[in-house]
Amino acid sequence: MVESFRPAPPDTASECSDALGDTSPGTPEPPKTGCPGARLSALPHAPEDEDGWHESGGTPTRQRAVDRSKKVMRSSDRRDQPFPQSLDPYRGCELGCVYCCARASHGGLGHALDLDFETRIFHKPHAARLLRRKLGKPGYTCQPTAIGANTDAYQPAESELQLTRGLLEVLYELRHPVTLLTKSALVLRDRELLAIMARAGLAQVLISMNTLDADLARVLEPRAATPQARLDTIRALSEAGIPVGVVLAPVIPGLTDREIEELLAAAREAGARGASHTVLRLPHSLLAQFDQWLLWHAPKPVSRLLAMLYGKYGCKGTGRRSGGLEHFAELLDQRFRHACETIGFPGLPALNTGDFRAPPKVLAENEAGDEQGRLF
Ligand code: SF4
Numbered sequence: 351m352v353e354s355f356r357p358a359p360p361d362t363a364s365e366c367s368d369a370l371g372d373t374s375p376g377t378p379e380p381p382k383t384g385c386p387g388a389r390l391s392a393l394p395h396a397p398e399d400e401d402g403w404h405e406s407g408g409t410p411t412r413q414r415a416v417d418r419s420k421k422v423m424r425s426s427d428r429r430d431q432p433f434p435q436s437l438d439p440y441r442g443c444e445l446g447c448v449y450c451c452a453r454a455s456h457g458g459l460g461h462a463l464d465l466d467f468e469t470r471i472f473h474k475p476h477a478a479r480l481l482r483r484k485l486g487k488p489g490y491t492c493q494p495t496a497i498g499a500n501t502d503a504y505q506p507a508e509s510e511l512q513l514t515r516g517l518l519e520v521l522y523e524l525r526h527p528v529t530l531l532t533k534s535a536l537v538l539r540d541r542e543l544l545a546i547m548a549r550a551g552l553a554q555v556l557i558s559m560n561t562l563d564a565d566l567a568r569v570l571e572p573r574a575a576t577p578q579a580r581l582d583t584i585r586a587l588s589e590a591g592i593p594v595g596v597v598l599a600p601v602i603p604g605l606t607d608r609e610i611e612e613l614l615a616a617a618r619e620a621g622a623r624g625a626s627h628t629v630l631r632l633p634h635s636l637l638a639q640f641d642q643w644l645l646w647h648a649p650k651p652v653s654r655l656l657a658m659l660y661g662k663y664g665c666k667g668t669g670r671r672s673g674g675l676e677h678f679a680e681l682l683d684q685r686f687r688h689a690c691e692t693i694g695f696p697g698l699p700a701l702n703t704g705d706f707r708a709p710p711k712v713l714a715e716n717e718a719g720d721e722q723g724r725l726f
Contacts (some may be wrong), residue, residue, distance in 0.1 A: 358690070360480045362672045365571060365716060366649065368491075373454055377502070379431035379540070379638045381696070386520075387658075389481075389575045390520070390531060402532060403509050405581065411469055412444060412469050412471060412506070412507070413468075413469060413470050413471070414470075414472075414473060414545050415470065415472050415473075416469075416472070416473065416474075416475055417441055417473060417474045419474065420440070420480065421480070421482050421684060422437055422438075422474060422477050422481050422484060423435055423437055423480075423481065423482035423495070423557050424436050424437075424438070424500070427526075427637070427657060431499070432492070432496075432626075433494065433495065433496035433499050434493050434495075435479065435493065435495045436495060436496040436497070436498075436500065437477070437479040437494070437495060437496070437497045437503075437517055437612050438497070438498070438499065438500045438501055438503065438506075439473060439474050439497075439503060439511075439513035439517060440457070440458055440469040440471055440472065440473050440501050440503065440505060440507060440513070441471070441472040441473075441500075441501060442467050442468070442469075442470055442472055442476075442501065443467065443468065443469055443471075443501040443502050443505050443532065444469070444471060444505045444506050444507065444573050444672035445466040445468075445502050445505055445533055445572075445573045445574040446467075446572045446574075446590055447449055447569070447570065447571040447572075447573060447574065447717040448569075448571075448639065448640060448643045449570070449600055449602070449636070449640060450467070450503050450662035451631060451633060451636065452467075452500050452636070453467045453636060453639070453687050454633060454635045455560035456470075456634070457635065459472065459656070462713045463635060463636070463639060464478060464639055466664070468573075470611075470627035471505070471507050473507060473511055473513060474513065475511075475513070477512070477513045477517055478513070478516035478517055478519065478520050479519055480519050481521075482520050482524075482709050484504075485520070485524055485526060485602065486708050486709040486711065487706060487708075488573055490708065492526055492527075492703045493528060493703060494527050494528070494701045494703065495521075495526065495528050495529070496518060496528070496530075496531055497514060497518075497528055497529070497530050497531070498514075498530055498532050499531055500529040502532055502533060502534055502574075503517075503530065503531075503532060504532045504535075504536040504537045505534060505536075506536075506573070507572075507596055508534075508535060508536060509536060509539075513598065514530075514540070515539075515540055515543075516584075518540060518543055518544070518547070518553075518712075519543070521547070521552070521556035522543065522546070522547050522552065524563065524706060524707055524708070524709060525550065525552060525702075525705040525706050526552070527551065527552045527553070527701035527702055527703055528547070528552065528553055528554075528701075529542075529553075529554050529555070529697075530553070530555045530556065530558060531555075531556045531558060531597070532555070532557065532558065533557070533558045533559070533571060533574035533580065534574065534575055534577040534582070534666055535579045535582070535583045537583060537587070538579055538583060538586055540584065541587060541590050541592070542590075544587070544590070544592050545590045545591050545592055548590075548591055548592040548593060549591065550699055550702060550705065551699065551700070551702030552701065552702055552705075553591055553592060553593075554593040554595065554698055554699075554701065555587050555594050555595075555711070556594070556596070556597050556624075556626075557580050557583055557587075557594060557595070557597070557617075557622070558580075558583050558596075559577060559581075559594055559597070559598060559599075559613060559617065560579050560598055560599060560600060560602065560606045560608055560609075560613075561577060561597055561606045561613070562577045562578050562609055562612060562616060563577070563609070564577055564578070566605070566606070566641075566686075568649050568718060569643075569646075570647075574717075581616055581617065581620045582620075584596065584620040584621050584622050585618060585621050587621070588620065588621025588622070588623075588666070589621065593623055593624075593698045593699055594621060594623060594624075595622055595623060595624035595626065595627050595698050596613070596614070596622040596624075596625050597616070597625070597628070597684070598610065598613060598626070598627035598628070599626075599627065599628045600627075600628045600629055600630040600631065601627055601628070601629050601682055602630045602656075603629070603630065603632065603655055603656060603659055603682075604651065604652040605648065606654050607682060610627075610682070610685055610686055610689055610692075611685075611689045612643045614686075614690060614693050615693055615694075618694070618695060622695070623695060623696050623697060623698050624695055624696075624698040625645075625690050625695050627680060627686050629675075629678075629679045633658050644656065658674055659675040659678055661674070661675075
């Protein structure tokens with residue numbers, strides 16, 4: 351049984367403030383508004399999100415803008431990136447997880463990493479056409495591709511814009527394998543198409559979770575599906591014949607690590623065939639925001655532990671860990687492996703890259719020309 355998380359407003363400064371990089375003198379004032387996790391939890395959720403919170407009311411104050419980038423596919427050879435290439439039709443993410451490392455990329459768009467990241471959503475209206483052009487380029491080699499590795503491809507905007515759906519249709523037509531990564535139950539909208547793709551070895555879904563505690567999830571990932579809705583999503587996808595895995599991302603030391611075994615067991619019971627995990631990373635750009643969240647929502651011992659593990663400057667580089675955190679992460683890895691062995695995950699089947707067929711050259715060129723006309 352997981353103890354219920356009881357968020358409590360702080361009455362004094364967090365011990366973590368200094369350790370996580372707050373060098374301002376004196377005791378920081380708890381924020382009166384704009385507290386991470388609380389600001390969007392006050393917003394109603396659209397019923398079509400099927401995220402499990404069952405609220406009604408007005409509309410979230412989101413703004414959408416067109417991302418005119420001509421690239422839809424990103425390649426990466428970074429060690430901490432499990433996917434060699436990924437597709438992200440959206441920049442910014444309304445799900446608003448406080449720990450989200452993608453926040454840093456919003457700075458490059460001239461927007462703030464906190465509320466702007468969650469409410470100013472950029473989208474690529476021609477994502478499907480750009481993808482077709484990319485896959486039609488001479489020399490393109492088919493390899494498993496992720497959708498949603500950077501920002502969630504089933505965030506609320508997808509209900510209306512259906513850009514992820516468009517990408518899936520191109521991928522299926524060209525028999526290109528894909529892994530979807532999401533915290534949203536909206537992925538069930540595409541269950542039938544995914545089931546057809548899965549039968550050809552072309553699709554699998556990873557559901558990201560880090561707690562079974564709805565109170566904690568509400569303040570940590572304010573607009574993601576409830577933990578129960580995510581388990582229900584695993585079950586529904588699995589029953590449709592779609593290989594599903596669970597990703598414990600991120601495990602937060604002192605806060606969610608106690609749930610590793612219970613979460614894995616619940617995911618397996620729901621039908622997850624594979625499991626993986628990551629440990630919280632705190633790039634420098636996230637320290638102020640995370641520190642503020644701790645001040646409001648974390649019990650003091652958690653703040654102390656995180657301060658000790660992440661040190662004054664946090665974990666600066668990608669995948670780089672300080673000594674204490676390195677040791678803690680190794681222990682977590684051992685626990686995770688042991689739990690997986692005990693529970694018995696059969697593993698996700700390999701994706702099929704052998705049936706890929708590039709789009710006809712003429713069609714690809716026409717669409718490229720069409721694209722240029724639309725973009726400029
Ligand atoms: S769902 Fe993923 S991309 Fe969206 S805020 Fe959460 S961690 Fe970031």
